[in-house]
Amino acid sequence: MSEPIAIIAGRGALPGLVADTLRARGTGCTVVAIAGFAPEGVAADATLQIERLVPFLQDLVARGIHRVLFAGALQRPRLDPSLFDPATAAEVPRLLPLLQAGDDALLRGVIGLFEDSGIRVLGLADVAPELIPGAGVLGRHQPDTGARADAERAAAIVGALGALDIGQGAVVAGGLCLALESLPGTDAMLEFVVRSGGVQKLAGRAPRGVLYKAPKPDQDRRVDLPAIGPDTVSAAARAGLAGIVFAAGGAVVLERARTVEAADAAGLFLWSRGR
């Protein structure tokens, strides 16, 4: 039996899924909630107050935990200056400029702090590669030629955005870019498409168009992979899209059976797109 793993729990169903997967395999795990953000569907064994990160890491090592996994979307915490311990406070000057940069830069800084403490940061691909589909169409609906062209344009757009360390998604229909992902995330972007009148009004054609998701070109793939789940499918259906495309090997599909079933029922394709 391998050494236990600490799961730093972000938003969504992923932390619980990973904990179940690891435990079923006999790997011990400690679920760590981030103070202020309760995990969904899984009990937290410990809470991390970011302002006391350094003693927290020392405590993990003292308990024989040398591996952590970040699971689920992380939110930017509001830091309370009065809560810092001296050791973490000493790291603030190093992290401060990163708080004003994009997510990648900030996460790289945080990973650096873990590694400096002798803790290895694992990626989801290390512990549960089955959650990251390879290339192929997952459900029974296939993308047509128009959807393939939209996916190609969206991939170029998301790649350019990602190079600027913003957004991991876009909505493209009939070659037109209807929405771009920024800080508020994918759900907010899809809601924006619905509020703007949906694909029909914006692109002026029959229902079509794609949601495209991919990691940023330079991001550390151990953290913050884009995730697709049943909720993504219903939001994409509400927006009037023809399907969901994501970069093969670069996105997590949560509850794959339910997600595929939802897409099949809604008439949407689910395409894990290779290069």
Add this chain to the structure above:
Amino acid sequence: MSEPIAIIAGRGALPGLVADTLRARGTGCTVVAIAGFAPEGVAADATLQIERLVPFLQDLVARGIHRVLFAGALQRPRLDPSLFDPATAAEVPRLLPLLQAGDDALLRGVIGLFEDSGIRVLGLADVAPELIPGAGVLGRHQPDTGARADAERAAAIVGALGALDIGQGAVVAGGLCLALESLPGTDAMLEFVVRSGGVQKLAGRAPRGVLYKAPKPDQDRRVDLPAIGPDTVSAAARAGLAGIVFAAGGAVVLERARTVEAADAAGLFLWSRGR
């Protein structure tokens, strides 16, 4: 007295402003509405049915009009195949791929049709350069260091978006990109920031952040320049922003006195940013 100019009227106050400016100067002008989109605050002298563009252009030339000006944001028309005349229908194969590309490509194609008919397409800079501010701060509020840094990041983002022929705007606060402009336009983007909780919630700081507007790097500056007006100021204020920045020489300020007054009253800066 110079030859008359046809003004192709898009959305907003600009077509009326330009018509008034030209007439005050003694230049005759014909305001042309696009079928399906009534101009605001100005009477149309003629209506252009896009499906009959070629005969319309021939008629302009027959009436001694050899110059046109596109004023105001253009919307993508829904074309009705049954309305095409044979000469315009013959141009469709050339325009069809452009309808599925970004705005720049489409507008370049449309400008090409005008020029092929012997009509010169003017830019606003040719007829009313006073509407396009040079570098400087327009009102009484000044951008601070943080706002200048946000403007710089926003300019990089909008430049990258523009190179892909999408969006002319972004909202950046404390270095974080809160929203990106796509097909639905600036108002929809600012409304998105409000709905997402505004700058305070997203960036987690005191009110700050900028709306940045600039033309796309490769766009033809004779059409579709970004425009700022009193409504932009109130939308930016609702979103909790500190000010509005636009590329000097690349954006139109409508009703400048009212716009500056509104910004001054709302505590927002209005900065025409040079390089």
